[in-house]
Amino acid sequence: MTWIDIAANSPFGPANLPLGIFRTGDEAPRVGAAIGDQLIDLAPLAAERLPDVAPAFTGQSLNAFLALGRPAWQATREWLLDLVGDEANRTAVEPHLIRLDAVTMLLPFEVADYVDFYASEHHASNVGRLFRPDAEPLLPNWKHLPVGYHGRAGTVVASGTDIVRPSGQRKAPADEAPTYGPSQRLDIEVELGYVVGTPSALGSRVSVDDFKDHVYGVVLVNDWSARDIQAWEYVPLGPFLGKSFATSISPWVVSLDALEAAEVPLGKQEPAVLPYLAGELTNLNITFEVRWNGQLVSSPPYQEMYWSPAQMLAHLSVNGASVRTGDLFASGTVSGAEKNQRGSFLELSWGGREPVTVNGEQRTFLEDGDEVTITGWAATPDGTRIGLGDVTGRILPAA
Amino acid sequence: MTWIDIAANSPFGPANLPLGIFRTGDEAPRVGAAIGDQLIDLAPLAAERLPDVAPAFTGQSLNAFLALGRPAWQATREWLLDLVGDEANRTAVEPHLIRLDAVTMLLPFEVADYVDFYASEHHASNVGRLFRPDAEPLLPNWKHLPVGYHGRAGTVVASGTDIVRPSGQRKAPADEAPTYGPSQRLDIEVELGYVVGTPSALGSRVSVDDFKDHVYGVVLVNDWSARDIQAWEYVPLGPFLGKSFATSISPWVVSLDALEAAEVPLGKQEPAVLPYLAGELTNLNITFEVRWNGQLVSSPPYQEMYWSPAQMLAHLSVNGASVRTGDLFASGTVSGAEKNQRGSFLELSWGGREPVTVNGEQRTFLEDGDEVTITGWAATPDGTRIGLGDVTGRILPAA
Structure with missing residues (x-):
C-alpha cells in the first residue's frame, strides 16, 4: 500500500x-x-x-x-x-x-569482477547440440558443478547504450582459413545478474547458507554474443571476444528482500551435488519477455534454472577466491523447454536454420538498427508482480 | 651512470x-x-x-x-x-x-580487467599433449589468433602474499564421480604481465602500432594453477576455479621505455596473420629464473614467445572492447624448447610422471610450505641487464 x-x-x-x-x-x-x-x-x-x-x-x-x-x-x-x-x-x-x-x-554500480554462469539445462543442451552436434549435448561436468567463466567487467554498460557490431575472426567449418570482418551472427542472451555487496576474505568460502549476507539484489542482463567469433575462438580457454565487446544491464537493482515473496524451491538435482553445494536451496519465479524491434519473440522462465544462485556463489568461492563489492555474477542464458521460451536467437532460430518472423521480416541474428528490449518480473503467491524494469540496446553498424 | x-x-x-x-x-x-x-x-x-x-x-x-x-x-x-x-x-x-x-x-596498481593469453607455442603444445593426448597438440585457431581468456582481477595479489591451497572438485578419468578436496596438483605459471595506462573508447580498436601509447610497462606474473580442478571444469567455457584463487605479481612495474633496448624482432609467424595483427612486431629478450624452495629448476626464455604483446592488445580490442587504466594482460606461461626452460611444473614433471629433484626431495606439484620465487631480467646489446625484480609466494595448507 x-x-x-x-x-x-x-x-x-x-x-x-x-x-x-x-x-x-x-x-x-x-x-x-x-x-x-x-x-x-x-x-x-x-x-x-x-x-x-x-x-x-x-x-x-x-x-x-x-x-x-x-x-x-x-x-x-x-x-x-x-x-x-x-x-x-x-x-x-x-x-x-x-x-x-x-x-x-546510469550504470547502477561499478562492476568489480564479472562472472557468467551457464545454469540453464535447456540452454546448455541446445548450445551443445548446435556447437558439438556429434557429441552428448551436456558435458560430463555440467550436473556436478555450475559451469562458469569470467567476462569483461569494463564493458558492462548501462541499458540504452548503443551496441557497435563487433568485428573479429570467424571461420566456418568449410572455410580453409579464418576471415576478418563484422560478426554475421550477432545474438543476445537473456540472463539474471546477481550483485555482490559484502566482500569475503581471500582464502575463505561463502557457504550456500550465507548467500543473502553477500548478495544485495539482481539486475537484468543482456550478454550480447557474436556466435561466429565465439565458435572459432572458444577452444580451449572459453569465450573471449565473442562476448567481451558489451554486456548490458538494467538500471534498477531489485533487492533479494523484495524478491523473497517470489522464492520457490529449487528443482531436483540428480545426481546429488557434493556437500558444499547442498542446502535449503531456492530459485526465483521470474518471467522474462524478449522484444525484437518491439515484437514479443520469447518468454524465458527463470524458475526452471538448474542451479541456484546460492550454489553459484558457493562454487565461485569454494577455492578461496574472494568476492568484492560490485562483483556481478550472471545466471547464463535463461531458456525454457518450449521454443518460445528460448533466451538466445541462436536457439530461437536453431543456429540460423529456422528464421523468426519479426514484424513481417525474416530474422535469424541481429541486423544493424535492430533493437532488443528484455523485461522481467517476479510473480508472488498473492498476485503481486515485482518488476525488474528493462534492459535495452540497439545495434549500430560495425566501426 | x-x-x-x-x-x-x-x-x-x-x-x-x-x-x-x-x-x-x-x-x-x-x-x-x-x-x-x-x-x-x-x-x-x-x-x-x-x-x-x-x-x-x-x-x-x-x-x-x-x-x-x-x-x-x-x-x-x-x-x-x-x-x-x-x-x-x-x-x-x-x-x-x-x-x-x-x-x-604493496600491490603496485588496482587491477581493472585481467586477461591471460596463451602465447608460447612450446607451452600450448606441451599442455595439449598432456590434456588431450589423443588429438593434435595445437588446436586449429592457435596460430591465427592469440588465444586468451579473462581471469579474476580481484584475486591478483602482491608478491609475498601466502597462497592458501585451493579446494574444489576434481575427477580423474578413471573415477566414477568427482570428489571434493584440496588440490593435489597445485602448480605455477611463469608469465610476463602488461600494464595498461591509457584507456581506449568502447567501440574503437587499439592497433598494433599504438601499443606503446596504451601500455606503460610490465610485471612478473605467477599464475598459480590447480591442474586437477582445471582439468575437470574447463570444458566448454575455459579455466575458472583452477586459476581464480590467486595470481601473484611483482611489486615493480618496469616501463616499456626502459625495456626498449631489450627489444628483438618477433619470430616468424606461419601461416601469415590477418592484417589487424600485422606490423613491425617486436618481442622482448627476457630470461626468467624459477626457484623452488631456493633451487633453480627452470629458466624460461621470453623471446621465443609466438605472439607479440602488441598483437595481444590489438586482438583483445579488435571487437571494440575498451581497455581501462589498470588493465593487466599476461602472456600466458613462458616455456622454451628445452626441459629446463619449461614455465610450469605440469610441464617440468610431464603431468606428474617425471618428478623433479628439489634439494634432494622428489617433487611433482607443490607441497604445503613450498615457496616459489620467479625472477626475470631483460638483456640488452651492451650487456646491461634491466631487472624485473621477483615475485614470490609460499603455499599454506588448505583452509
Whole structure:
C-alpha cells in the first residue's frame, strides 16, 4: 500500500523499491528508489532520517551503499517501506519525487569482477547440440558443478547504450582459413545478474547458507554474443571476444528482500551435488519477455534454472577466491523447454536454420538498427508482480 | 651512470627506474622508484620539480600515474634519469632515498580487467599433449589468433602474499564421480604481465602500432594453477576455479621505455596473420629464473614467445572492447624448447610422471610450505641487464 499514485500494473509497486543511479540536468548523479513512474531522490531525505546510510546515497554508483552490508540494506528497506506506506510522510517526501521520464538512468554500480554462469539445462543442451552436434549435448561436468567463466567487467554498460557490431575472426567449418570482418551472427542472451555487496576474505568460502549476507539484489542482463567469433575462438580457454565487446544491464537493482515473496524451491538435482553445494536451496519465479524491434519473440522462465544462485556463489568461492563489492555474477542464458521460451536467437532460430518472423521480416541474428528490449518480473503467491524494469540496446553498424 | 652507490649486478640500475608502491611504518603508501638497493620517495621531490605529475605519486596505487598517459610517462622518465644521473641532484635526492629492506612493497596498481593469453607455442603444445593426448597438440585457431581468456582481477595479489591451497572438485578419468578436496596438483605459471595506462573508447580498436601509447610497462606474473580442478571444469567455457584463487605479481612495474633496448624482432609467424595483427612486431629478450624452495629448476626464455604483446592488445580490442587504466594482460606461461626452460611444473614433471629433484626431495606439484620465487631480467646489446625484480609466494595448507 502506498499514498503515492501509481498504476495497478506498475513494475515498481510499493513492495519493490529498487535502487538506481539517476541524473537530472547538470546535477551530480545520485541514488534514487523507483516507485510507480517516479523515483524518490534519497540523499536529501536520508540526510535527516537515515543519517548513517545517507552518505552512501550521494555517490555516482551504488557501491558505497552495497558495501554497507545486510543490516543497512534491511534498515534502508524498512525506511523506504514506511516512506511510501505511511501517508504521514507525504509532505516530507513529495518534494523529492521526480518523474522517471525526466531523468537519465546510469550504470547502477561499478562492476568489480564479472562472472557468467551457464545454469540453464535447456540452454546448455541446445548450445551443445548446435556447437558439438556429434557429441552428448551436456558435458560430463555440467550436473556436478555450475559451469562458469569470467567476462569483461569494463564493458558492462548501462541499458540504452548503443551496441557497435563487433568485428573479429570467424571461420566456418568449410572455410580453409579464418576471415576478418563484422560478426554475421550477432545474438543476445537473456540472463539474471546477481550483485555482490559484502566482500569475503581471500582464502575463505561463502557457504550456500550465507548467500543473502553477500548478495544485495539482481539486475537484468543482456550478454550480447557474436556466435561466429565465439565458435572459432572458444577452444580451449572459453569465450573471449565473442562476448567481451558489451554486456548490458538494467538500471534498477531489485533487492533479494523484495524478491523473497517470489522464492520457490529449487528443482531436483540428480545426481546429488557434493556437500558444499547442498542446502535449503531456492530459485526465483521470474518471467522474462524478449522484444525484437518491439515484437514479443520469447518468454524465458527463470524458475526452471538448474542451479541456484546460492550454489553459484558457493562454487565461485569454494577455492578461496574472494568476492568484492560490485562483483556481478550472471545466471547464463535463461531458456525454457518450449521454443518460445528460448533466451538466445541462436536457439530461437536453431543456429540460423529456422528464421523468426519479426514484424513481417525474416530474422535469424541481429541486423544493424535492430533493437532488443528484455523485461522481467517476479510473480508472488498473492498476485503481486515485482518488476525488474528493462534492459535495452540497439545495434549500430560495425566501426 | 649514476652518483648513487649501487652494485654492478643490481637488477635496478640507473637505466631501469621501475615504479612501485611502498609503505614505511605508519606512513601512507606512496610511489617509489627503485635504484640499486634503495628507492626514491618520489612525492616530496616531484612536488617541487615535476608539479604536474606530483599528485599522482601520493596515491596508494600507480593508477593515477598510469592514467596520465605516455607524454607524462616519458617526462617522468627523463626527470628520473636526470635525478640519478646528475650528481648536482645529490643534495636534493639523498634525503628521499630509503633502503628497500626498510619498506614493505604493496600491490603496485588496482587491477581493472585481467586477461591471460596463451602465447608460447612450446607451452600450448606441451599442455595439449598432456590434456588431450589423443588429438593434435595445437588446436586449429592457435596460430591465427592469440588465444586468451579473462581471469579474476580481484584475486591478483602482491608478491609475498601466502597462497592458501585451493579446494574444489576434481575427477580423474578413471573415477566414477568427482570428489571434493584440496588440490593435489597445485602448480605455477611463469608469465610476463602488461600494464595498461591509457584507456581506449568502447567501440574503437587499439592497433598494433599504438601499443606503446596504451601500455606503460610490465610485471612478473605467477599464475598459480590447480591442474586437477582445471582439468575437470574447463570444458566448454575455459579455466575458472583452477586459476581464480590467486595470481601473484611483482611489486615493480618496469616501463616499456626502459625495456626498449631489450627489444628483438618477433619470430616468424606461419601461416601469415590477418592484417589487424600485422606490423613491425617486436618481442622482448627476457630470461626468467624459477626457484623452488631456493633451487633453480627452470629458466624460461621470453623471446621465443609466438605472439607479440602488441598483437595481444590489438586482438583483445579488435571487437571494440575498451581497455581501462589498470588493465593487466599476461602472456600466458613462458616455456622454451628445452626441459629446463619449461614455465610450469605440469610441464617440468610431464603431468606428474617425471618428478623433479628439489634439494634432494622428489617433487611433482607443490607441497604445503613450498615457496616459489620467479625472477626475470631483460638483456640488452651492451650487456646491461634491466631487472624485473621477483615475485614470490609460499603455499599454506588448505583452509
